[in-house]
Amino acid sequence: MAIIVNLDVMMAKRKMSLNELSEKVDITLSNLSILKTGKAKAMRFSTLEAICTALECQPGDILEFKEDL
Numbered sequence: 857m858a859i860i861v862n863l864d865v866m867m868a869k870r871k872m873s874l875n876e877l878s879e880k881v882d883i884t885l886s887n888l889s890i891l892k893t894g895k896a897k898a899m900r901f902s903t904l905e906a907i908c909t910a911l912e913c914q915p916g917d918i919l920e921f922k923e924d925l
Contacts, residue, residue: 880910
């Protein structure tokens, strides 16, 4: 199973840059980049909440579950 991070899709829909989101969420560019590329092993709920607030979306818009076949 795999959790897919669609942060780049939501950022594109909202026309928001990595720098802008980084400032709004108060997270470093490097940590945000790790999340965006799907390389993160975990995410705090407070970070997810801040990202959803900044992008005006739901957690399900950012995170997606796909079963490995």
